[in-house]
Structure formats: structure tokens, C-alpha cells
Amino acid sequence: MRLVVISTLIFVITLFNPAFSKTLVRVGAYEFPPYIQLEHGLAKGFTVELIHQLNQLQQDYHFELVLTTPVRRHQDYQQGLFDTIFFEDPYWGWVQRSITIDNSPAFAKDDEVFIALRSKAHSEQWFDDLSNKTIAGILGYHYQIANFQTDPALLAEQYQMTLVSDHQASVELVLKGRTDTAIVTRSFLYQYLKQHPGSAEKLLISERIDQSYRHQLLLNPNHELSIETLYLWVRQLLEKEQMHLELQRFGLQLLPSE
Template sequence: MILLASVLVLPAALSAPRPAIAAETVRIGGYLFPPFVELLDGQPGGLTLDLIAAINRAQSKYRFDFVPISADNRYTDLARKKYDLIVFESASWGWNPAQIATTEPLMEGAELFVALDQPGRGQEFFNDLKSKRLAALRGNHYRFADMVTDPAILESRFDIALMEDPGDCLQAVLDGEVDVAVMTGAYLNRLLAEVPEFREALLIGQTPDQRYALSVIGAASRRTLVEEIGRLLRQTLESPDFQLLLQDYGQLRKG
């Protein structure tokens, strides 16, 4: 008896290995905003960069690249498509609501007033900022200044030094060059965790300049992408491995 083996021949288009689908590149813009974006040995680093690295490892649909931008140009750079999304950003910081799409908050934050702790100095020291020498970050929005960022206007209304790095703001306080610095709470919390001695040296305002919710922001025309990336970022933030990493950044509060 001869057994005839039947052979199933697939069309070449079906039998050949399918090429891998290339990941879609998503450009994440970021300006100097420690601890979210900061310079480490001259290179961009911080929580935003750590989050980008983690989400690139966790999935293959998107490839996230970091694009350095400036605080002043964040709006025009988005409109000109220099980048696609910005992470850990507040919609209240000068954005036109009609032109952007946002996500649910990823994290909460605050801006705090900081001064030297001296005998006889209490919380009332922060009541009259117009009589104080101030240090703040260039391009940042502050409630005490009505969210104005124009240096000329700020310098006409306050005795203020606008700086590029929060470490310089704090150093100006320690050196007695200014009376009060406005500092991001997340940055200050990490600093106090790393250098506990600062707790005794500094007077920290109990009433923040502002509290804010930090979200993902992109162009209104890309709302679907903004929402999907927001979900991916939140999943990464809430993963056990990333929660361990967050401990290195101090007391960051999730949204």
C-alpha cells in the first residue's frame, strides 16, 4: 500500500515572516524644571527622562524621544510641531485651552516660599513680598506675580532675580543675596531628604504660592494620542519598579 501525503502549500505572502511594524516616534518636550527635567553632568536628566526610559522598555508600539525646549518657547514650539507632547505640565501655565488637549493629572505639585530661618522670623515674613528681595526661575508662572512671566514686567513690580536653576535660587538665599526664593516643592523635598541639615537652616512657607496638577499636554488636534499616552504614562508611574524610583525624588504626590 502506498500512502500519499498531502502537502498544504501556503501562498508566499502568507508563509513569509511578517516584517516588524516600526514603532511610532513620539517626541516629549521638556524645559529645565527640576526634578522633572534637570541637567546632570551637562546632559538632560530627571524624572521625565527616567519615565521615558521606563515606558520605552515597557512597550514597543511607541518610541519616546526627549526634545529639549525652553520654558518661554514651549507654546510656539508645540504649535510648530517641534515636539508632540509635554509631560508634568499644568494647563494653567499660559496655555490656550482651545488649542490643547490634556489628560487627568499624573501628579500634584506646589511652589513654596523659602527664606533663612533667623531668630524672630516666622510665617509672617512671607506676607509682604514686594518689600523683599526675591529669587525665582525664569519663565515660570507664579501666583504672587499674577502668572506673568515677562522679565521686564516682573522686574518693574518686584525686586526680583530671575535664574535658570533652583539651586542658584537657594544659594542666593543662603548667601544673603535675596530674602525669599520661590521653589518647586518636589525639588525642595528631595533636597531636604538628601541634606537634612537644611531643615534647621531654612524657613519654609506654610502657605504655597500655588498648588497645581501636572498632566500631559499636546495639541488639540492630537487628543486621541494625548489620552492614550497619558494612560501609558500613568500605568508606568504606578508600576512597582517605578514606585521605588520615585522614592529617590522625595515626596512626590500622584494625581
């Protein structure tokens, strides 16, 4: 009798909870403002909003956020902890590790720029030669200036890089004079300087770009959802006025449809 009652309850919950009848799509994400930002253990940001909009857009799939880290994301995917990841690039360690994963056309552009204290860097020419300068970056990120290496010991020895956990820590190392420069995404700087307007006059932002991000969607090819459909939905959402304005607010550029 007890088993019958439990089975009936499960059936009723499944019947009246639409999420149970949909195919689950687990979206891997790591702290990477403005796409994912953690505050008191809660995730917010552009990816969270995009997941919400995807669940509103269609009725067959339920998208769910799964937190990972820049260092752990490849292993977590291979272990089946998530199915897809947004605002990513196959060459951020996926191709190098020969990981099987589908990728969409690029849909948004962001840049990594260098910052320094104006009291140290008096002109743009200061950024021309960084070989004798200390640099702050994010653990697990791939930088062109370091030939896309991620090994902390190698980066410290060959490129004088100090690795921290997030962009805010990188900016604060520069502001405190504890590193000469830092590599920060333009989108994060937009956000940071709005929240800390007093820092804008202290910082010189380079015209030099370490690399331009051409953000893509990555998806397990064995998943029921196809990368073509996912890309179509994301494009549809980003072309809506509200989401398009959000992109612009963070200094991101929506790329032409391919």
C-alpha cells in the first residue's frame, strides 16, 4: 500500500509540474561577469537571464544552471555534469583536450583589455611592451599574451602573472599598486566603473587588446537538443529589444547571424 501511495504521489507531481515532463538541459557556467556573477552563493548575470528566457520561449526543454569553475569545467563536462555552456569558445581548452562537443556560430563579441594606474602608465605606449611588467589574470583563463597557457607555475615564471579568482580582484590589485597591469574584459569594466565611478579617473584602459572573444554555444552532440536549434533560440532572444539593450549595456556587440 505504501509503495502505491508513493507511486501515485510521484505521478501527480510529475503531471502537475511541467518541468518534470520536459527534457533537461543542464547549462554549465563559471563566475565570469557579466555572464555569471556570484553574490552570497547565488548566481546572477546575463546567462541566468538567458536561461530564464529560454524556459519561457519553448515548452519542450527545461534549462537549468549548473555551476562549475574555469579550471574544472572540461572535467565536469566529460563526467556528464552539464550538457551545454554559453559564452564560450572551443579553443578555450576544448579542442586542445580533444573533447567532443558541438559549437554554434559566434553570436556576441567582447574584448580583453589591459588596465594600469594613470600614475604609472602616462600614455597608451606604456602597454606596447609588457615583458618587464607584472600582470594579473584569472586562474583557468587562456590569454594570448601567454600563448594561451594556463599552468600557474609557468605563467608566474615566464610571464610574471599573478592569478586570482575573479576580475574584481584583478582590478583591485592594480588600484592598490600590487601589480602593474591586469587583463580584464571590456564588459566587466563597463559594469565595474558604473559601480565604482571614482576608479575611472585612476585607471588607464588600453587600446591594445589581448584577444577578442567571439562567444559561441557549446553542446554535447549526444543530447536530444541540437546545436542548430539552441543557436536559433538564443539568436531569437538576443535580437529582442530588451536583451539587445542588455548586451549594449555591458558593452557587448551582437554579431551578424551566420
